[in-house]
Amino acid sequence: MASAEEIARAADRKDIRDRWLLSAPALIIIFVAAIGPLFVMLAYSFMVKGDYGDVKFGTFSLDGWTSVLFERDIFDDTLGLADAHLTILWRSVRLSFYTTVLTLIFGFPTAYFISTRPPKTREVWVFLVTIPFWTNLLIRTFAMQQVIRNEGLVNTALIQLGILDRPLQIMNTDTAILLGMVYVYLPLMVLPLYASMEKLDFRLIEAGYDLYASRWQVLRRIILPLVKPGVIAGSILVFIPSLGAYVIPRVLGGGKNMMLGNLIELQFGAGRNWPLGAAISITLMALVMVALLFYVRNVSRSEAGHG
Amino acid sequence: MAKRPFDIRAQPGFGFVALLTFFALYLPIAALVAYSFNAADSLSRWDGLSLRWFISAWQNSTVQDASIRSLVLAVWAAALSTVVATMAALATTRTPPYPGLTFKYAFINQPLMVPEIVTAVALLIVFSRIKVWTGYSGLGYLVLAHTAFCIPFAYLPIRARLEGMDLKLEQAAADLYANPWRTFRHVTLPLLRPAIIAGFMLAFVISLDDVVITEFVKSGGQDTLPTYMLGQLRRETTPEINAIATVFLALSVLLVTVFFFVNRRKP
Amino acid sequence: MRWKTTALAATLAAFAFTGSAAADGELNIFNWGDYTSPDLIKKFEEKYNVKVTITDYDSNDTALAKVRAGGHGFDIVVPSANYVPIWVKEGLLLEARPDQMENFKNVDERWVNVPWDEGRHYTVPWQWGLTGIGVNTKVYGGDINTSAIWLDPPKELVGKINVAPEMNDVLFATIKYFGGDWCTQDKELLKKVRDKLVEAKPKWLAMDYSVTEKLPAGDYSAVYYWNGAIMRSRIKNPDIKFGYPKEGFPYFMDSVAILKDAKNVDNAKLFMNFIMEPDNAALISAFAKYANGIKGSKEFMPKEMQDAPELVVPPEFEKAGEFLATCEPDVQQLYTRIWTDLQK
Structure with missing residues (x-):
């Protein structure tokens, strides 16, 4: 019965072809407006930097790449690790990680709350989550500033209530950056979580309780595994953009300490070292990409294991 | 069915955290x-x-123009990116692994990985060449650039919902001789609706917020x-x-x- | 397939959205954000029946990168003094010869033979200012005419200082503080500069742009910042005084230039000539609150600006000020590294 097998294989081939066709528009758009231009940047990272920004076209140099990690000391000319870059990288990773965890802590219950509302009102709640984000990022950041300033809402309220006797210095600290990022990236966590929770089959939970599971066990063993894709999607959407955050460190953090986004911006701006800027960005992208692929592969393997 | 002393949907403290949020x-x-x-x-x-x-x-007509331009741009970018992201999500889920699947996944999420300023400078270099060649310098470049970086934001929630949505209903529809389009229209799409709305809203908000890429891609008189x-x-x-x-x-x-x-x- | 046609038409309509063509001509200005007086533009549009489009940029480097890439469609750009030589060197500016224009006689002699554009063959003054010290005298009553305010701050001011997040301005003042010259490559001196900045940073509260709100409100008690913003702060809160760092402070001047590939050169020249008219120059200053470099514009300016101590440099400090020159690329790289060390 080779023919049946052949038919099945042909159907498979057709299916794969259809799937390529279906994803083609997205792939093409991303190629034209994101990946293609990136090859230009890759090429730029191997060129000699121009005197006043840009690069010297057609030249070749590895300077951009070596100075990502190593630099000649400006004073005694010894080659050492670029600790400024590493410090900035570490700060960015740390703050982005905290942001992801905090958005998850607040976003998970929120998404759960929304998806357990009556079906007709759910979409209204979704809108309510996004409405604050209809106002521009800068305006939102300024508004946040009004809340956490020394004379801001929170401090005034706490002093009036007698809880504090002098204002808490939140502005211009890493805490302010963290608060700002959690605030700004929250919907990026809530919406994917909601999208995967909304279809949660509550009969499974019912069954869990029938088997005398505690509430914690139900959450841990039933709900979490079911909404895992949403958690992953949300974490990706929060973690990666926070790595490149630019406006929030400037406005709320007081701009004293750079994050990666600011460092890269400096190279393309007043620093006039485009090859270095390109090399840092590509390094960052490669790191994130590897981590992500590793993650996705692990997840799909564990899902395959579950059957 | 035994009555439980609590609502099985409720998790302690969740409502409180949600309202606090x-x-x-x-x-x-x-x-x-x-x-x-x-x-x-x-x-x-x-x-x-x-x-x-x-x-x-x-x-202040400058501000008004800029606001309206932002809105128009966000609607276009969100609509386009949601449509193509939905298609891409359908193509990359609920299938045994096939050659190129991981590649597609990485490809679609790529705009997320790159700091904005890099895409911005790269787009400036490429688009300004095209502007010189074609003489066209309208809003299209911004729509294209925004659509591209909105795609992963629309794609991920839709994909998250599709994963784990089983194929039975669609297969049943197909068994009843519904053609693929009708199956999609009357079975898949309604099931996907919440994720599509979530994806659209995300894309919309992301586009409204963008500053760096817009700053580098915009032509004269295109301030958002x-x-x-x-x-x-x-x-x-x-x-x-x-x-x-x-x-x-x-x-x-x-x-x-x-x-x-x-x-x-x-x- | 009617909906497709409709959608297509809608698309085209949305994309073809360009300004009305009722005017005789157009002029595309590429300027710093929130820097172009709407009244000035309206007056120019009415006088010459030209439709003006303004597009913003937020830094000299962004503007340079965009124009260098081509396909921009701009006619006029307003680079800072230290960038003008780069624009000229890269062949981006048109030699418009404003020095031969009718209104050039109004330009203050002081701004004619400037190092970045000897004899004004390319550019016309837009606005100028300087980076100085603003202190809330209720908090600190000592001498404020020194960079020590933010480099070696008195204890009253520690933790209440804001420094402009501008690499060149900060390094300039610090190099001068140690008696060096701008664009110096003297490693020993630069090491002192870096160590001083790294040591001083923990005593600052922020490196931020929102001075006009936070200095009068008391969030900051001292700033190293642009004079126009400090003047606005003083108008809101009279306790604020302006200081000229005696060790040295940087001047800036933004100048109007025409791009080599401009499409509306005639209108751009009209505009150049137009802004050298004293009453028009006064409009520029009234909006953005910096001095303009045109003789006789003072009397058209708002009262509060005419004798503002922030805008009129006292003679004893005039020598301390210097224009930020364009440093050699190697030097610039060295400075970027110090700046990265400072902000890491």
Whole structure:
């Protein structure tokens, strides 16, 4: 019965072809407006930097790449690790990680709350989550500033209530950056979580309780595994953009300490070292990409294991 | 079925955290709206109630143009990216692994991985060549650039929902001789609806917020509200900006209300 | 397939959205955000029946990168003094010869033979200012005419200082503080500069742009910042005084230039000539609150600006000020590294 097998294989081939066709528009758009231009940047990272920004076209140099990690000391000319870059990288990773965890802590219950509302009102709640984000990022950041300033809402309220006797210095600290990022990236966590929770089959939970599971066990063993894709999607959407955050460190953090986004911006701006800027960005992208692929592969393997 | 002493859907504390989250989300917004009625010149002092900033925003055609341009751009980018992201999500889920699947996944999420300034400079280099060749310098470049970086934001929630949505219903429809389009239209799409809405809203919000890529891609006279605001960062931000934001908010609340009532009327 | 046609038409309509063509001509200005007086533009549009489009940029480097890439469609750009030589060197500016224009006689002699554009063959003054010290005298009553305010701050001011997040301005003042010259490559001196900055940073509260709000409100008690913003702060809060760092402070001047590939050169020249008219120059200053470099514009300016101590440099400090020159690329790289060390 080779023919049946052949038919099945042909159907498979057709299916794969259809799937390529279906994803083609997205792939093409991303190629034209994101990946293609990136090859230009890759090429730029191997060129000699121009005197006043840009690069010297057609030249070749590895300077951009070596100075990502190593630099000649400006004073005694010894080659050492670029600790400024590493410090900035570490700060960015740390703050982005905290942001992801905090958005998850607040976003998970929120998404759960929304998806357990009556079906007709759910979409209204979704809108309510996004409405604050209809106002521009800068305006939102300024508004946040009004809340956490020394004379801001929170401090005034706490002093009036007698809880504090002098204002808490939140502005211009890493805490302010963290608060700002959690605030700004929250919907990026809530919406994917909601999208995967909304279809949660509550009969499974019912069954869990029938088997005398505690509430914690139900959450841990039933709900979490079911909404895992949403958690992953949300974490990706929060973690990666926070790595490149630019406006929030400037406005709320007081701009004293750079994050990666600011460092890269400096190279393309007043620093006039485009090859270095390109090399840092590509390094960052490669790191994130590897981590992500590793993650996705692990997840799909564990899902395959579950059957 | 035995009655339980609690609602099985409820998780202890979740409602409280959710309401707290909503409170925290709206607290800065409340401050923002309040300050749009501020009579003072600055955001850090309260001088009593006044509508002067609404009037001043009304007379400031630069800000109005920029706001409208932002909205138009966000609607286009969100709509386009949601459509292509839905297609891509359908193509990359609920299938045994096939050659190129991981590649596609990485490809579609790529715009997320790259710091904005890099895409911005790269796009500047490529698009300005195209502008010189074609002589066209309209809003199309911005729409294209925004659509590209919005795709992963629309794609991920839709994909998250599709994963784990089983194929039985669609197969049943196919068994009843529904053609693929009808199956999609009447079975898959309604099931996907919440994720599509979530994806669209995300893409919309992301596009509205973008400043760096827009700054580098925009042609003459194409300032959006964020790029206009960028200039104000160095100068003084007056409550006029709050007034504009308040109008935006009022519009969106209106939209939600309409949406709610239209939805309710459906059987 | 009617909906497709409709959608297509809608698309085209949305994309073809360009300004009305009722005017005789057009002029595309590429300027710093929130820097162009709407009244000035309206007056120019009415006088010459030209439709003006303004597009913002937020830094010299962004503007340079965009124009260098081509396909921008701009006619006029307003680079800072230290960038003008780069624009000229890269062949981006048109030699418009404003020095031969009718209104050039109004340009203050002081701004004619400037190092970045000897004899003004390319550019016309837009606005100028300087980076100085603003202090809330209720908090600190000592001498404020020194960079020590933010480099070796008195204890009253520690933790209440804001420094402009501008690499060149900060390094300039610090190099001068140690008696060096701008664009110096003297490693020993630069090491002192870096160590001083790294040591001083923990005593600052922020490196931020929102001075006009936070200085009068008391969030900051001292700033190293642009004079126009400090003047606005003083108008809101009279306790604020302006200081000229005696060790040295940088001047800036933004100048109007025409791009080599401009499409509306005639209108751009009209505009150049137009802004050298004293009453028009006064409009520029009234909006953005910096001095303009045109003789006789003072009397058209708002009262509060005419004798503002922030805008009129006292003679004893005039010598301390210097224009930020364009440093050699190697030097610039060295400075970027110090700046990265400072902000890491």
